[in-house]
Amino acid sequence: MTDDKRNVGSPDRDRINLGEDYEVQYWSKELRITPEKLRSVVEAVGPSVKAVREHLGA
Structure with missing residues (x-):
């Protein structure tokens, strides 16, 4: 499903x-x-930006 740009x-x-x-x-x-790498990290920790940043040490 794509985003509705409207x-x-x-x-x-x-x-x-x-x-x-x-x-x-x-x-x-x-x-x-x-x-x-982004896809790999999201698969590992989920789609939360906070979790991705923590996983990357950013």
């Missing part, structure tokens, strides 16, 4: 959605890791 509510920056290419690109750049 729904302009506040963004959910607490979770990483690997189903959206633009989110994978954004978080890979933000966390300075490859998309493959």
